[in-house]
Amino acid sequence: MTRYVGRRLVETVPVVFGVLLVVFVIAHLTPGDPVLIALGEHATPEAVEQLRAELQLDDPLPVAFLKYLSHVLRGDLGRSIQNNERVTVELATRFPATIELSLAAMLIASVVGILTGVLAAVRQNSWFDGLSMFVALFGFSMPIFWLGIMLILLFAALLGWFPISGRLDYTVEIVRITNLHILDAMVTRNWTALGNALHHLVLPAITLSTVPLAIVARMTRSSLLEVLRQDYVRTARAKGLRDSRVVTRHALTNASIPVITVIGLNVGSLLSGAILTETIFAWPGVGRLVVDAIFARDYPIVQGTVFVIALVFVAVNLLVDVSYAYLDPRIRYG
Amino acid sequence: MHHRFGRIVLPVLVIAGLLVAPVLTSGAPRTSWDAKACGRVGGTLVFGQAQDAVTLDPADATDGFSVNNTSNAFDTLVRFAANGTQVEPGLAESWKVSSDELVWTFKLRRGVRFHDGTPLDAKAVEFSFQRQLDKKHPYHHGVFEYAEFTLESVKSIEAVGADSVRFTLKASNAPFLAMLAMFSNAVSSPAAIRKYGKDYFKHPTGTGPFKFVEWVQKDHVTYEANKDYWAGRPCVDRLIIRGIPDNTVRLLEMEKGGIQIMDQTNPPDYARIRRNKDLVLFTGPGLNVGYLAMNVEKEPFNDVRVRRAVNHSVNKPVLVRAFYEGIGQPAKNPMPPTIWGYNDEVKAYEYNPEKAKQLLAEAGYPNGITTELWWPNRARPYLTQPQKIAEALQQQLAKGGIRAKLVTFEWGTYLSKARNGEHPMAILGWTGDNGDPDNFLYVLLDADNAKKGTASNIAFYKSGALHDLLIRAQRTSDQARRTALYRQAQEVIHNDAPWVPLVHAGRVAAYRKQVQNFFPHPLDIRWFYRVWIEK
Secondary structure (H helix, E strand, C coil): CHHHHHHHHHHHHHHHHHHHHHHHHHHHHCCCCHHHHHHHHHCCHHHHHHHHHHCCCCCCHHHHHHHHHHHHHCCCCCECCCCCCEHHHHHHHHHHHHHHHHHHHHHHHHHHHHHHHHHHHHCCCCHHHHHHHHHHHHHHHCCHHHHHHHHHHHHHHHCCCCCCCCCCCCCCCCCCCCCCHHHHHHHCCCHHHHHHHHHHHHHHHHHHHHHHHHHHHHHHHHHHHHHHCCHHHHHHHHCCCCHHHHHHHHHHHHHHHHHHHHHHHHHHHHHHHHHHHHHHCCCCCHHHHHHHHHHHCCHHHHHHHHHHHHHHHHHHHHHHHHHHHHHCCCCCCC | CCCCCCCCCCCHHHHHHHHHCCCCCCCCCCCCCCCCCCCCCCCEEEEEECCCCCCCCHHHCCCHHHHHHHHHHCCCCEEECCCCCCEEECCEEEEEECCCCCEEEEEECCCCECCCCCECCHHHHHHHHHHHHCCCCCCCCCCCHHHHHHCCCEEEEEEECCCEEEEEECCCCCCHHHHHCCHHHCCCCHHHHHHHHHHHHHCCCCCCCEEEEEEECCCEEEEEECCCCCCCCCCCCEEEEEECCCHHHHHHHHHHCCCCEECCCCHHHHHHHHHCCCEEEEEECCCEEEEEEECCCCCCCCCHHHHHHHHHHCCHHHHHHHHCCCCEEECCCCCCCCCCCCCCCCCCCCCCHHHHHHHHHHCCCCCCEEEEEEEECCCECCECCHHHHHHHHHHHHHHCCEEEEEEEECHHHHHHHHHCCCCCEEEEEEECCCCCCHHHHHHHHCHHHCCCCCCCCCCCCCCHHHHHHHHHHHCCCCHHHHHHHHHHHHHHHHHHCCEEEEEEECEEEEEECCEECCCCCCCCCCCCCCCEECC
């Protein structure tokens, strides 16, 4: 197992390098100029030329890439063109917001999705099965921004149960250690902040969870149905095991492999969904950071963020593969 | 991502005219600033804009969201009046100009301190400007885009004694004083800049009415009242400026009272705000122009008859009614009537598709022309609903025999291509920086600014006669002479018709009824110094 993990880690190096190269080239070849965009209609010809030189934007692309790479290897992702902030600092403050939101969404999607899927499979063709799968299809097809606004209108504006937007009330004090508000609040035993952070998290997390929830529910159902038809399940039933035990102990474990794959793959869709969710709920996460940076051609931010997102993908995929081995002893890696 | 803020002029003499214009308001709108003392002292004011600040260093800011922040925490040597773009004393209580208009000496207000307690003196002012201008300055940390533009004419800046600062110009430059009043020339504390170095943008330290407390990036900035402010303390105790990107969510927050003032309302939401007894919709004339530029270097737009045909094909009042909810006015000149020097005698090309066809035939196009109309895929203050406006223009032009295919690109790409002259016809616009006609006519239509790749004159219109008028107007500070020159310039432009001036969009702001003494400045910068909140 250790060897397997080690080999997979080494394999990620060319992937990460490739990502760096592709993002760098795409970012720099996109028409538009950070100076021009910053000044918009107001850029004078002299200003654009002079500032380009100052930002060293006139280096040939290979030279610029090598310079960038050498900085990255030293752990320096550069500074934002827009405001001089270190990319690492920017990521350290923003990523936790997105992680908090994505984890909450993933938690909802996994728990509710698997439960729904199991119930639907066990009671195949019942009214619950039909309804839940219809709702899942609906959830999958619904535009996130629309759902977000509807949730805000109903639960925040009309009923007043939840705050409309933001991650924490500006009146609430919090010590920022990891920038994961929930964790920070628990560590410092700041229950007011914890309550406030959770309160703010509910609606965006539900919004973000809909698509993966629908996928997880449908995948669990179909995967479980397939397993339930297999011989060993019949054997388990034949030897007199209770139905619930057959499902949870024998069937679900084997049915969970594709489900876990789907959950892993959905980390990607969560990050892209997070961009919309973050915009609607004014959530200060990495999705908005990268979108804003792309529009402003803030190359260091775009490159740094995509780099870190790629690392997250690689890590999650690794985790998924490792969990296969754990769940299914037959899977052996050489 | 950047919303360019509108910068709008409102000279006193036109206020009378504006009262006659259809200015739609409800509730208890303020039509002019009333700088009486606060009706109530205390409370927290929360302002919600479409984006959080990008930087809190005024000298390095380029976007309106940042400027709405820095303008409340910093002062400039001279500043714009609360209700217009007349320049009045700020940190400098008086100034003298040499007879050749090259040397400007500013006398600083005494006893002013930065928020970190250090004194504002001549050396501090010199430092604050030098770090922008001198690329070898040890604290030249930033791009300082606006320094290139506002301080272009400055040769040197030096402290004279403890309380005077001398600016020497390369050539006399009439708009210089207005440039000094712009946000980027705010004075920062040298001690704070030395202390924070490259991180100064997160620790802004000025002399303004509000003191910086905390910035949670992409979320909000918190300020507290500067109780020692030289012009008297601000009315509220705390100011919060939040970024809420979604227009609908921002409005919901205001309806719920989570924020008290909001920016950038969707035109379709105006009616909803007017119906709400708790809210006020402010509308006033804008300081901008939206236009359609024809690339005069390309056929068939090198022929003035074709350009006039395009002008005769556009029905502007229809556009203003349909896409600006009537808040705005059709344009006939490249600069808005809110600026001095506006030539109201210019007679707009009347809407007449038949005449357009006839002109096209005379120019050798009896069957009309086929071309492209480029439009920017991003809402701007002067272009509220870009796609709908472009589609409407396409239909109008077709009636005049101009068949235009619609073309668009993402904003950054669009600007870049338009400046490179790749378009036959392109929609763009401008919001004024400082209320000087030069800021519209010279920037947008002079031959100096028509260089491919970097052009701000995207009609690539190069008129020797116009250039001569505009340069003469720059070189004199005699307002009457300048007015005459600019009026003439507008005639020249009208006759050559490189543009279809489309619209001067109105400015809009929405706030809760408890907010008092709030006047959305014509420059579209939000100042909260004298705003107070009713219990």
